[in-house]
Amino acid sequence: MPSKPALTPSSSRISTWLDPPTKFSMFRTTSELPATADLAIIGSGFSGASVAYHALKAYPALSIVMLEVGDVCEGESGRNGGHIRPDFYTYASQITAKYGSEEAARLNKFERDDFEAVKRLIKEDSVDCETVEDGESWQVFLTQEEFDEALREFTMMRDLGGDVHDIQVYMRNEAIGVTGIQGCFGAIVSPGSRISPTKLSHTKVLHVALNNCNDATQYSSGDCVSDYSELDEFEHLDMNALRIVPKKSSYVHKITTSRGTLLANKVVHATNAYIDTLLSISSNVRDTTKSPNGVVLVTPIRSHALEIASVGIRRKLSLDPSHNITNMNFNRGGEYLIQRPNGNFVLGGGRRFGNGNGIESFNNNTTAETEIDGSVDFYLSFFFPQILCFDNSHYLSPPKTVLGERDTNEAYSADYGIVKQWTGIMGFSVDEYPLVGKIPSFLEQGQEYCIAGFSGHGMPRIFLAAKALVRMILLEDDDYRYDCQYHSTVGPMHYRYIEGTIEVAENVQLPQCFAITEERLTKMISLAKRKE
Template identity: 30%
Template sequence: MSSKYLPASNPVKSFWLTAEVDFKDLRSTEELPAEADIVIVGSGYAGSTMAYYLMQEQFSGSMVMLEARDVCTGATARNGGHLKPSLYYSHKSWKHRYGEKGAAEIVNFEHAHLKAVKEIIEQEKIDCDFVLTRSCDVHLTKTAEQDCIDNYYDMMRNPYITCKHDTQILFGEAAKNISHVVDSNVCVTFTAGQLWPYKLMTSLLRKCLEKGLNLQTNTPVLGTEKRAGKWLVKTSRGTILAKKVVFATNAYTASVEPKFENKIVPIKGMCSHITPENRPAHLNNTYGIRYDGADQDYLINRPDGSVIVGGAKKHIFPFKNLFYNVVDDSTLVPGSERYFDGYMKRFHTWDTTKATTDYVWSGILGYTDDSFPYVGEMPHEEGKFVIAGFHGHGMPRVLLSSKALAKAVLGKDKNLAIPSAFKLSEQRLKQTNNRILQSLGTPEAKL
């Protein structure tokens, strides 16, 4: 474990954090409990849903959640709010690595999140601006267009993908008119969602608190040690002896578990909130806006007429020292603010609209070499579980991973119902490749 991977203490405020949460710095008890049945480290999407599903499984023992900062202030409160399954764009590479069945497992699992997220929001009656919609991927370079076409038809040929009927490719005038993006010659549309993730997670956490969860905010975990068949969880405020511990620490996992150094790499990303002066026609879709390689932006059209735009990767990826292995979300990447100003002019319904970029923030994503998270029990370390490394794409991956892992934590179902590519295995842990910079197209060491 290394304190250099702990979350920064003074993160930039994101638009999502304007929602008031009255337990944001709660410590349920003044002192940490000396012992607990389960300790969850992290209160983001993974930690909150883990607590929720453990309780859904009728777990009635003691549960403590330890959070380094105020509640849920990591990536979950700093993201694009875009629940967008990856259905086709990576298909060829996933098929190459995992075969047709393996690729289909991932695509079908991500698509299943649309129903699962909608269901949990409706069942629990959570107000989080959720909208089920269609996303539109536009491709603004020749290479991106060709990648799109190749991957789309490759995905359509995969007999194991059950959700392919939900995707449509459009060309020429149809692509421009449907997307509202002037330069878009090819677009792909499919079902997606958008929401206020911080509201969803804190609402779930509120329900867990009502059922007895002990939440300890502003309590960084510094490491764990095996002690008499249990896990001694060491924090800045003392220790807790836990029967089981779950690391829901995403980009920061190396701060609690050294085996993840160089395996889950903290990557700094940028996002913004843009408000129009006179509300233009509502955009029909959310968006993925692709350029060459890993360069892409994403956009959601909020119900109040404002938009969230994230990406600005042109300003980030060339500069390794500014974003790679960086946990500091207290500053912005220089140049990214300018990038978001005027961004909306590319949509022909916004081209004459004056708009203000009123929030720009940074956040830390947990990238992995193979682009998949690590979910499961640590090999040879009974009672220690990990759900982390969502590679900047957690919204369509975390919920059902958490649901499956909760069952495994309780010993109810050790065969995790998640894609094989997500499973935490000895083989994945031993593997020492790290091609993250290469995949982002970053020259090794600029700046």
Template identity: 25%
Template sequence: MGGTISKLRYVLRTFSSSLEQYESLKKRIAASPGIPNLPTSDPRSSTPTVPPFWTIPASPIARHGEASPLPRDEVDVVIIGSGITGTAIAKALVEFASEPHEDRSWNKPQRREISVVMIDARDACSGSTGRNGGHIGPIIYDEYTDLRDTYGSPTAEEILRFRLAHISTLISTARDEGLLYASQAREVEGFDVYAHPDKFERAKEELREFLAKAPADLTKGFELIDDAQGLQKLELASSMLGCISKPGGAIHPYRFVTGILSNLLDKYSNFQLFTRTPCTRISSKNTGYIIHTPRGDIRTSHVIHATNAWSSHLLPGMRSKIVPTRTTMTAQRPGRGLSRSWVGSRAFVFYPIEDSSVFQYLTQLLPSPLPKNEKWDPSLPTAGEFMFGGRIQPSFTNNIGIVDDNTAIFENEAHLCGALERSFAPYWGKDANDSTVDDVDCEGAAPEQMWGESRIKAAWSGLLGMSVDLLPWVGRVPRAASRRKEPAATRSASTDDGPPLSAPGEWICAGYTGEGMVHAWLSGRALAHMVLGVSPEANGERDVPSPFLITDRRLRETRVEDAIARW
């Protein structure tokens, strides 16, 4: 009898604890994420800011426009957010408007240029883009069957092609912008690595289904590696059962985005950037919108929300549709035993257990050239660091709805510190220090006391914008999401000298569920064409897959309760 009572007490305690955790999770999901907090430089602070490794040293435009007066006249477009999404949108808008077009309405000689303003609550590219893993690693074979069963083969294949296209698109964009060296944009060999037998068997079945049913243009570059010799060549630990090779890319996201923003500011006088200018509120009027900031108001016809995890602060109807979730990234010194032959040329995703929601991802920065090298740039000091991040449970669930990205998560940092070495044991060898991985002390580089002296050089947090149905949200914002009255005007240009944009409105491009580098750029470009009122295909651009579009029906039918288990 005593044993039965003890078991009952245990069940009740467990149920009560689970219920309390669930109720706490529901409250966090329903709450506004608010406005991103500025980092604190006060050493006496109880929670000192941990800067992302990518952002050191800061770009010359990191705090661009923070003290400049805001525009007094109404502007055509305001973009909220200065990460990869906002940058893609801004670039597409100003470049399209500056070129000749078949549409005569865009070619009137007296027509003024489109005016585009970008604002950010913090520094330029200080959000998710400046905090991510630097991996351009599209999820393909392992989602093919689910996407096909949900949306049909043509749409599933369109989504996968859209993801894959980001590898070549980001690299070519870096090349065109003169940023190929600074951004380190390049193709790499990608590998999904499995350590649990049941998970590995499912992955092999997913791969077989994908190779058998998908078109040949999608299956190129995918291969199963499960022999001892193949795994040894990759210097993987013996506990790893096998892996699947796949196409991939890597990039320095901060240098890529801030480099493009710098180019836009230099080239287009009709593009303006104001950092440390948070939008606190949006109000609608008959012909457009007012963007309220602590520094003053901006009047505009179009508002574009490019804030990913922070979207629902200004779009209350997006709460429980895009949910902010805090995760951890690290920059680590590679072990001295690893071969130098593959520095910067591989990327990995490790699946250590059966649960697919638990994984770690790894890319590697390129080593520094010697100072005498003609490409030497003291502001870009990289030394082949391993950029390693990922999810662990229960930490991941506990950080759903948590928006403080100025502090690191101890349990994640501790896990990531040990997991990386174990993934390559016994090839890892002794831990490295700065002198053994070609760190260079140079003018413009971060002071060495900023970085840890052990395996982990830096650890920081970032926010994912977890989408309730795992797909991005792109398009004109319905009133159900904004909770604001829409302007009555049908076109932005009320006079003949204005650009012939779409009808005034709010727009969104967000909710990448941790996969922004294979969704954001092309989604942003497609959204820009929606605002411009032109067809992407007519201009040689790729449109977004239809399931990405935000609609009233999608808002009604997606439920966060159904998504939590899949996250």
């Protein structure tokens, strides 16, 4: 009698990517929290790590303190589905309607450039992030309607000048021949790869950042930032200790952590789904609107993933050896699948079947990554055998409509086991585009920046978005410009960073739809209020 799939894994909720822990696990560079920093980065996920990386590449002598409430990479970046899949076209009509066709083509280029930049970074040394150089990412369509919709978006992107030269469309029979998925109606194939997010974020990005750094760069796991404010105590601070001193304003941020207080000249919020708990946008809005709850600009949404043993399945994503399929996605990206080098599969998604669509409400500063939603878990366990192993001649209805048939469903009569099962909290911004940039002065008076809200699609966007943000922080800021000019005319001052070589970060054109502008924030705030 064949066994039924094991729905409950033996191990706990630690994701595949966090096991074994990286060498930065619970890492702290100093026993005491440093008193001051040029730049404080709150959050050590792929966003925070990428900001540190680019900042130190541009200004090696910058003093940075990175603060992390949990363990390193323990947030969304350590719990994802393991894809780096630039999206070259699916948003064509949506972006064109909101921002114009040039912006749609710009986003296509940005994701392409980001993917290439991440690949170059991985190649620079031999860190194995499980990526595949010429991987194929297959978007597999399980209904004709979805396939037609994707073809319309693809055609639109091509016609408006987006780069789609390496994207292939496969009609039904060809797609079935390569994937073996009998129920598919067609596929669109683009460059992409599987990726271990922790190996990328920490073994690679954070490692390089820390190797590049000076003794003033510090990293601290387990430090919860609970509060921060802008100070007007400039005169009382030790001028030598503060390497970058604002010339035009006297704002210094006071960051309250579980280990003490840090004074920083600039702050980057890289806290993803938790951005609203710290960033005072919501409380400012609360003050001005008298709304008791303020507004939530980035909504925490729980998403699930599983690692499934290859034993008993014995097949590759591609049945045709001339194709190197590394990842697949289905149902408008709702489900996504990779195959790891050891043959195991990682499947994620199903959140539309979860409680409240996976939308979570949190108390400040908690990380609720441990609970599994039974309906999502069941759906994923149900979906997988249909796709890869068994009777996939048609796409069965979602589990809520077939729960009663579960015991008799032939699809379950197979021997596969779930090795691990975990959830992660995604940060969805109100308009579903990331928030990258300086917090406008109508909301904040200090030097605060934000990189968050990647809405479940951060891997092909974060690295270059962080680079653009660093350029903004270092060069578009009056104080830095002032110091650079001062340095070139009157010689070095005693501020330490001035002694370093100032490399101008290469210009990266941030998509307009990512940028934090007063206009966009105003729209987001009213959208958020309507959703309340």
